Amino acid sequence: MVASLRHPLGWLVWIAVAVIYAPLIPAAPMLMSPAFSLGGWQALLSDPQLPQAFIATLVSTFIATAGSLLIALCVVAALWPGDRWRRLHTRLPWLLAVPHVAFATSVLLIFAEGGAFYQWCSACSPLIDRYGMGLGLTLAVKESAFVLWAMYAVLPEKTLAQQMVVLRTLGYSRIQGLFWLALPAVAPALGAVMLAVVAWSLSVVDVAIILGPGNPPTLAVLAWQWLSQGDAQQQTKGTLLCLVLLLLLALFAAIGFIIWRRWHRPVPDTSGVRQYVGAPVIGTTLGGLLPLSGILCAAALILLAGEDGFDFAPFRASFSLALFSGLIALAVILLWLEWGSSGKALWMWLPLALPALPLVAGQYRIALFTNIDGSYFAVLWGHLLWVLPWMLLVLQPAWHRLDPRLVLIARTLGMRRSKIFWRIKCPLLIRPILFAFATGFSVSMAQYLPTLWLGAGRYATLTTEAVALSSGGSTAILAGRALWLLALTAAAFGIAAGFSRLAGRYRQGLR
Amino acid sequence: MLIVKNLTLEPLFRQVNFSVNKGEIVTLMGPSGSGKSTLFAWMVGALSTDFTAHGELWLNDRRCDTLPVEQRAIGMLFQDALLFDHFSVGQNLLLALPAHIKGHARREQVEHALESAGLGGFYASDPATLSGGERARVSLLRALLAQPHALLLDEPFSRLDKALRVTFREWVFGQIRALNIPVVLVTHDEDDVPTDGRVLQLSTWQ
Numbered sequence: 001m002v003a004s005l006r007h008p009l010g011w012l013v014w015i016a017v018a019v020i021y022a023p024l025i026p027a028a029p030m031l032m033s034p035a036f037s038l039g040g041w042q043a044l045l046s047d048p049q050l051p052q053a054f055i056a057t058l059v060s061t062f063i064a065t066a067g068s069l070l071i072a073l074c075v076v077a078a079l080w081p082g083d084r085w086r087r088l089h090t091r092l093p094w095l096l097a098v099p100h101v102a103f104a105t106s107v108l109l110i111f112a113e114g115g116a117f118y119q120w121c122s123a124c125s126p127l128i129d130r131y132g133m134g135l136g137l138t139l140a141v142k143e144s145a146f147v148l149w150a151m152y153a154v155l156p157e158k159t160l161a162q163q164m165v166v167l168r169t170l171g172y173s174r175i176q177g178l179f180w181l182a183l184p185a186v187a188p189a190l191g192a193v194m195l196a197v198v199a200w201s202l203s204v205v206d207v208a209i210i211l212g213p214g215n216p217p218t219l220a221v222l223a224w225q226w227l228s229q230g231d232a233q234q235q236t237k238g239t240l241l242c243l244v245l246l247l248l249l250a251l252f253a254a255i256g257f258i259i260w261r262r263w264h265r266p267v268p269d270t271s272g273v274r275q276y277v278g279a280p281v282i283g284t285t286l287g288g289l290l291p292l293s294g295i296l297c298a299a300a301l302i303l304l305a306g307e308d309g310f311d312f313a314p315f316r317a318s319f320s321l322a323l324f325s326g327l328i329a330l331a332v333i334l335l336w337l338e339w340g341s342s343g344k345a346l347w348m349w350l351p352l353a354l355p356a357l358p359l360v361a362g363q364y365r366i367a368l369f370t371n372i373d374g375s376y377f378a379v380l381w382g383h384l385l386w387v388l389p390w391m392l393l394v395l396q397p398a399w400h401r402l403d404p405r406l407v408l409i410a411r412t413l414g415m416r417r418s419k420i421f422w423r424i425k426c427p428l429l430i431r432p433i434l435f436a437f438a439t440g441f442s443v444s445m446a447q448y449l450p451t452l453w454l455g456a457g458r459y460a461t462l463t464t465e466a467v468a469l470s471s472g473g474s475t476a477i478l479a480g481r482a483l484w485l486l487a488l489t490a491a492a493f494g495i496a497a498g499f500s501r502l503a504g505r506y507r508q509g510l511r
Numbered sequence: 512m513l514i515v516k517n518l519t520l521e522p523l524f525r526q527v528n529f530s531v532n533k534g535e536i537v538t539l540m541g542p543s544g545s546g547k548s549t550l551f552a553w554m555v556g557a558l559s560t561d562f563t564a565h566g567e568l569w570l571n572d573r574r575c576d577t578l579p580v581e582q583r584a585i586g587m588l589f590q591d592a593l594l595f596d597h598f599s600v601g602q603n604l605l606l607a608l609p610a611h612i613k614g615h616a617r618r619e620q621v622e623h624a625l626e627s628a629g630l631g632g633f634y635a636s637d638p639a640t641l642s643g644g645e646r647a648r649v650s651l652l653r654a655l656l657a658q659p660h661a662l663l664l665d666e667p668f669s670r671l672d673k674a675l676r677v678t679f680r681e682w683v684f685g686q687i688r689a690l691n692i693p694v695v696l697v698t699h700d701e702d703d704v705p706t707d708g709r710v711l712q713l714s715t716w717q
Contacts, residue, residue, distance in 0.1 A: 082557075082559070082560070083559055083560040083561065084560070159591070159593065162589055162591070162593050163593050163595060165555065165557045165580065165587065166587065166589070166593050166653075167595075167606075168556075168557075168579075168580035168581045169555055169580060169581075169583070169585060169586055169587045169654075169657075169659070170581075170586075170606065170607050170653070170654075170657045171581050171582070171584070171609075171657060172581055172606075173581055180595070181595065184597055270602055270605035270606055270608075270617070271610060271613075271617075272605070272606070272607075272608045272609055272610035272611075272612065272617070273610040274581065274610060276581070276582070279579075
């Protein structure tokens with residue numbers, strides 16, 4: 001940190017990052033202050049909604065986490081290594097680019113009571129889902145794309161793929177190869193990814209409102225309802241519930257860690273038994289269906305959207321917030337990587353690993369204190385806390401892969417640091433930069449809680465509108481909002497992919 | 512006997528036909544980039560879908576080109592040793608032994624194989640601490656302990672330095688002749704061809 005502060009830009013970027021990450025600080029004491037009040041816990045535990053909400057949260061989070069991991073592992077076992085694995089990677093954005101709320105809306109409109117599926121198949125009747133199983137399954141499908149995407153980034157192609165061939169020439173199956181070679185290589189990264197999935201599934205509010213059980217809802221929705229009400233006792237209950245969510249996250253992480261340690265012995269099974277498992281039909285099918293589900297979601301929304309489903313105000317709000325937060329975060333990240341970063345800075349990933357609720361509560365506290373709540377600037381600032389780490393996740397590996405010899409050569413040519421940054425590093429990274437921007441854009445589009453709280457309800461975006469309409473209202477308008485949400489996000493990814501392809505066409509060395 | 516029948520591997524080879532008898536080592540010669548490794552990838556069952564292949568592969572009267580990698584019983588040795596770095600040397604070799612060898616016999620066989628290769632005492636070693644020549648020897652032992660019905664050698668000597676190459680080569684040829692299985696070796700180096708072994712030029716199929 002000391003070294004980075006020698007440069008004026010180092011100061012600037014540290015201040016920018018501090019402003020964005022400031023809510024982490026009030027979030028901690030705010031969470032802890034009611035933790036020791038016995039009355040608060042009594043009020044929380046005696047709430048009649050709690051037991052079922054607790055079960056629904058556990059069930060939906062477990063299905064989402066275990067399901068996404070299972071789907072991803074089946075696909076990896078079937079397709080990695082090889083061309084089909086690479087092809088899946090190019091098609092995964094079809095599902096990745098679909099915002100959660102749009103995906104959930106299409107599931108709601110098809111499979112909920114009175115949905116398109118039951119109109120088509122009148123003999124089928126919807127199951128009563130009090131425990132959030134539909135929510136869990138939807139999240140499992142959506143998150144599996146994210147898990148696969150992350151695994152693609154960390155699974156080394158060359159050596160490990162050849163070792164896999166060697167293992168298979170010894171007679172072992174793909175599944176045995178997956179557990180002995182691929183999983184140990186990706187375990188640390190996969191652990192972090194699954195932690196993010198658990199944290200997200202535990203604390204998701206927008207998708208849970210759309211798809212989750214209604215009364216009582218999941219814990220996260222309950223906490224949000226209590227926290228957004230003025231009553232002091234309910235505030236305390238909401239804060240305590242946030243604490244419970246954090247404890248649940250720790251519990252899930254601990255269980256996952258124990259299972260991994262128990263089951264993964266450092267010594268492989270050397271009895272020489274070759275399991276023959278046959279052709280990997282399930283994994284191959286899932287690998288084909290996952291990208292397709294993104295297309296199906298879009299198709300369903302197009303079919304269901306009414307003609308007058310377009311309203312300019314939420315469209316404009318969503319678009320401008322996403323555009324500006326993406327651009328600001330991009331500038332901050334690039335400056336941070338060049339002048340600010342020192343060491344690993346693990347705290348930068350906290351917004352991805354922690355439940356969103358307490359962080360938004362921290363943001364709201366600061367916004368009230370500085371009297372900026374309800375302003376456009378506050379909402380933009382609120383989005384940045386999630387936009388920035390997600391974009392960093394995309395950009396940082398590419399930045400570190402830059403060949404240091406190129407920088408050395410540029411220096412021997414007499415270039416200054418700022419010139420190297422601007423003329424060498426940034427242009428070399430054009431493709432990751434484009435993709436990071438699209439990611440940031442979509443993350444901002446998907447923000448629900450910060451938009452609602454910091455904007456004091458004044459800034460209706462496509463996401464907040466879709467969530468509001470999902471509890472009753474015109475199917476056509478709901479589908480229309482979700483469709484525009486999807487279209488904007490997909491357009492951002494499409495434009496990024498187009499420019500990236502253009503850059504790759506003229507300069508094939510740019511990766 | 513290993514037979515490649517009427518293989519067309521677009522866009523590299525046409526009408527590839529050759530057979531290798533038990534105990535024979537056939538050398539395929541060709542410059543780098545001539546598709547040697549691609550041919551091996553097809554034979555072992557790991558061909559990239561960038562290529563389309565038509566043709567038959569027979570091993571001891573069993574058609575193999577329709578089987579997945581793990582059922583072909585064809586062993587392979589790459590340029591790199593490709594030891595599984597998170598297992599010990601002994602575990603790498605135990606993994607290769609067939610399951611019908613059980614209990615103490617497993618460890619004994621592995622220890623015996625290591626001693627025959629001049630690697631006695633390396634059972635518990637971390638593969639990363641081995642020299643290049645030692646790694647190469649472990650890698651061949653691993654391929655042989657699986658009792659393959661045929662063996663493919665993809666320039667296995669090219670990464671070793673000159674002094675080591677001669678002794679390692681002789682040791683490899685000695686080991687595989689004792690197994691009495693068909694062996695195919697690809698190389699671009701004349702020195703690698705075993706004495707009075709058959710040599711096929713890849714260019715005749717291009």
